[in-house]
Amino acid sequence: MADHLLEVRNLSVEFHTAMGVVKAVRNISYHLDRGETLAILGESGSGKSVSSSAIMNLIDMPPGRISSGEILLDGVDLLKMPAPERREVNGRRIAMIFQDPLSHLNPVYTVGWQIREALTTHGANAATARAEALRLLTRVGIPDPERALDKYPHEFSGGQRQRVMIAMALALRPDLLIADEPTTALDVTVQAEVLALLEELQQETGMAVLIITHDLGVVAEIADRVVVMEKGELVEAGTVREVYKNPQHPYTKKLIAAAPGKGEMHVPVARSEPVLSVRDVRKRYGAFEALKGVSFDLMPGGTIAVVGESGSGKSTLARILLRLDEPDGGSALWKGRDLFTMSPAELYKLRRDLQMVFQDPTQSLNPRMTVYQLISEAWVIHPDILPKPRWRERVAELLVQVGLAPDHMGRYPHQFSGGQRQRIAIARALALEPQLIICDEAVSALDVSVQAQVIALLDKLRREMGIAFIFIAHDLPVVRDFADHVLVMQKGNVVELGTVREVFEAPRQDYTRTLLAAGLDPDPDVQAVHRAARLQRVS
Amino acid sequence: MLKFVRKRAVASLISLIGLIVMVFFLSRLTGDPAALFLPVEASAEMKEQFRELHGLNDPLLVQFARYVGDVLTGDFGESLRKARPALDVVLEAFVWTLWLAVITMALVAGAAIVVGSLAAFRAGGFFDRLSSVISLIGASVPDFWVAIVAIVIFSVNLAWLPTSGTGSLLHWILPISVLFIRPFGIIVQVVRGSMIGALSSAYVKTARAKGVKSGPIIFVHALRNAMLPVITVIGDQAASLLNGAVIVETIFGFPGVGKLMIDSILQRDFNVVLAAILVTALAIFLMNLLIDLAYALLDPRIRH
Structure with a gap:
């Protein structure tokens, strides 16, 4: 009998591309036991997802090739297994959930059908599968599971879709669940719920969990041990506490240092004549009230962060301030003139003062x-x-x-990394010498270390050029490091508005406290305290 | 769902009304009907008599109202050459064309979907390259040439099949085969492109992680998602068959609506031409409605 449930030995994966051979994973080894949670921590391009795809046999070959190593499941090498036998392992013994549940669920079949398929593929009969699908949806906490079975993926919220994915993955009680960035696309409160569900299910079934993430907070919350990957190599391994408290490799140290939320909080700029004064902005889409009266002032060179969960109206607010969408009521005085009543010609002149940086630089650059x-x-x-x-x-x-460097100007966007592309987007916004930049989740898609650099850049622009920022974000630690005022939104309402210190250290509203409590701290000890507090509140 | 269909039906109806208006006024633009209908040597009195008889001296709007009334009651007038109601003549021919189109498109769709899907599954492989060559040739060769060559080989030299006309199942083989080639070539390419996208999608990855076999991954998970653009092109190709595959029907002496239209134009049988235009247009509108329905059935996101 083998020692470990899963053992990856000296695994190397390469991709043969037109540009040559890319060694995505080089000679990595790790192991995982039943009931244990191992996190693979790394940034984009580190190879963390490739190694798990190799375990699931999801690498397209060609262009991919596993050039060396073994993947042992209970001592049997998955890489040497005949194809039909290998396919039986997927779903039955190892299951997987992914980052973006909307694109990973088939849009044209009901979720009930998709869960049943997981069972029938491995031999269950239709009646058993139906009963089991209902039980699973109930277990993962989908409201009204009977009716939910006949709904399509687009009819659920992001968190519910991830619950559906989990139900589907756990249909056959696998020994190992691989979770590839399972909560990255979710709101903080939903993230906490989904991670808690995973932990509960792990305790119920005794399965092993391999979680792939870029987020130290997720590691601190859920993992027992962690391995750190950089550029295809495994640079550090150990228990979560060891690695966080006493990192050995320079890369791990850098990663931990880059985690946001530890810097000095900003002291707000002195009160003066506000550059932008927003009063009672309202917007409805049909019966849905997206903004129910939002008001705030922004000082020159000031930074106001707008935080809230998806659906809170924060992006609608940004679109309306830029008149990409028309408000139903309220005013927004830009240096004393109302943006909402301006003619298109006036607005056109004003556009240069107001610029926007979007979330996804890949899509916003031609x-x-x-x-x-x-x-x-x-x-x-x-x-x-x-x-x-x-x-x-x-x-x-x-x-x-x-x-960036001047000789970059002849290149095309695809020749840059995500962080560099966002810098190009910022340079484009700066070209018009704006006085206000609205950042809509501008750093959310970036790796932690790159995120820190971009935030530092924005902060420098604020200090040196006096640019004011409206910073829309769901990531509270980043907000803490960058903003001087915070506006908390929930369902179109302003729940709380205060200086960054007030909001983070003495939140007045329950909703703000919930948001803050749901955030994950990279320090496993701090996170353990948070968790205990949260559990106590629940019970 | 019902609301969606109703919306599309209303849109189709509006286009149909537009067509009726256009057909009427364009036919008047081609000149004096009396001059067109009557032989060149007809006298001025005969022409005047003809105008009086057919109400051509009335104001244009009165004529239009009468025309619309006739169309709504299904009265397209008599066929001048056949001395029967024009609509009957057209419907008789249209049934032939409809069968030809339905059988051909059913065969094309079935074959193209299977071939295109398998080509996409191993894109760049031997089967993919083979099917690419065949479908490109199919999409490019002119069908009248294929029709003539096919008659020479199968009817004249080998004497396996009749050269033209109708009467037995054998008569259908050559027209269907010739009409099959071009839409098959086009649709294989569309299926292949759309399937490559669907097969590299995230939900296919999920299906593989569930342990689903290749067959269901291709034909259950990917295909249904890949069908929307395919259905659009199938509709487009079917429309050109419904219009009457004029050349192929003429070559094979097939009594369809395409051949009827050409014959009627040559014989100046305008009532038949106008009836044929409206009947085929109506058929194409109905088919587009079916395609919209198919969209809604295939993709729940359109339904909602």
């Missing part, structure tokens, strides 16, 4: 334009800002300002 074209496009539209002969020089300056 892939067929070079960096030079992307940045200088603003001057094509507003030709009075800069005469054409000076464009090249100014693009170079802007690139340096955001931490």
Whole structure:
């Protein structure tokens, strides 16, 4: 009998691409026992997902190739198993849940059908499968499970969809559950619920959990042991406490240092004439009231963070302030003039003062334009800002300002990493010399270390150029490091508005306290205290 | 769901009304009907008599109202050459065309979906390359040439099949085979492209993680998602068959609506031409409605 449930030995995976061979995973080894939770921690491109895809036999070969190693499940090498036998392992012994449950559920079949399929594929008859699907949906806490069986994935919320995925994965009581960034796309409160559900189910079934994540908080909350990956290599392994308290490898140290939420909180800029004064903004979409009267002031050079869960109206607010969407009521005075009553011509002139940086730089940058074209496009539209002969020089300056190099201007967006692309998006916003930048989840998609750099860049721009920011985010530690005021929204209402210190250290509202409590601390000891407090509140 | 269908039906109805208006006024634009209907040597009195008889001296709007009334009651007038109601002549031919189109498209859709899906499953493999070559040839060769070559080989040289006309099942084989080629080539390519996208999707990854076999992954998980663009193209191709595959029907002497239209135009049998246009248009509108229905059935997100 083998020692461990799962043992990965000297695994190497490479991809043969037009650009040459990419060694995605190099010679990594780890193991996992029943009832245990192992986290694989790493940033994008670290190979953390590739190694789990190898376990699930999900790597497309070609172009992928497993160039060495063994993956032992109870001592049997999965890589040497004949295909039909190997397929039986998936779903029955090892199951997997993914980051984005909406795209990972088939949109054209009901969730009941998809859960039943997990059972019937491995030999269950239709009647058993139906009963079992109902039991599973009930177990993972889907309301009205009987009717939910006949609904389609798009009819559920993000958290519910992940619960459906979990129900489907656990249908056959697998020995091992692989969870690839299972809570990354979810709101903090929902994340806490889903992680708690995973832990409960693990205790019930005694399964092992392999969780892949970039988030130290998730590791602290759920894992027993952690392995850290960087550029395809396993650089550190140990218990969660050991690795956090006493990291050995420079990369682990860097990762832990980059975790947001530990810096000095900002002291708000002195009260003066507000640059933007928003009063009682309302918006409804049909019967749905997205904004129920939002008011706040923003000082020059100030930063107000708008936080709240999905559906709270924070992105609607941003769209309305930029008049990408029309408000139903209220006013927004920009230096004394109401943005909402401006004519299109006036608004057009004003656009240069108000810029926006979006969440996903891959989608917000035109892939067929070079960096030079992307940045200088603003001057094509507003030709009075800069005469054409000076464009090249100014693009170079802007690139340096955001931490890129002047010779990057001839390249296309796909030649950059996610963090670099977001810098290009920021440089593009800066080209018009704006006085207010609205960041809609501008750092959410970035790796922790890159996130820290982008935040530092934004902060520098705020200090040096006096740019004011409206910073829409769901990630509270980042908000804590960057904002001076925080506006907490829930279902279209402003629940709480105060300085960052007031909101984080002495929240007045229950909802704010819930949000703060749901956030995960990277320190396993601190997180253990949080968890105990949370459990106590529940009971 | 019902609301969606009703909305689409109303849209189709509006287009149909637009078509009726256009057909009427365009037919008047082609010149004086009396000059077109009557032989060149007809006298001025004969023409005047003809105009009086057919109400062509009335104001245009009165004529239009009468025309709309006739269309609504299914009265397209007499066929000048066959001395029977024009609508009867058209419907008779249309049934032939409809059968030809339905059988051909059913065969095309079935074959193209299987071939395109399998090609996509191992994209770049031998089967994919083979099917790409065949479908590209199919989409490119002119059908009148294939029709003639097929007659030469199978009817003249081998004498296996009749050259033209109708009467037995054997008569159907050549027209169907010739009409099959081009839509098959086009639809295989569309299925392949759409399936490559669907097979690399996240939900297919989930199915693989569940241990689902390749067959159901291709034909249950991916195919239904990949069908929307395919159905659009199938509808498009079917429409061109319903219009009457004019050339192929003429070559094979097939008594369909395409051949009827050409014959009627040559014989200046305008009542038949107008009836044929409206009947085929109505058929195409109905088919588009069916396609919208198919969308809604395939994708629950459209239903809601």
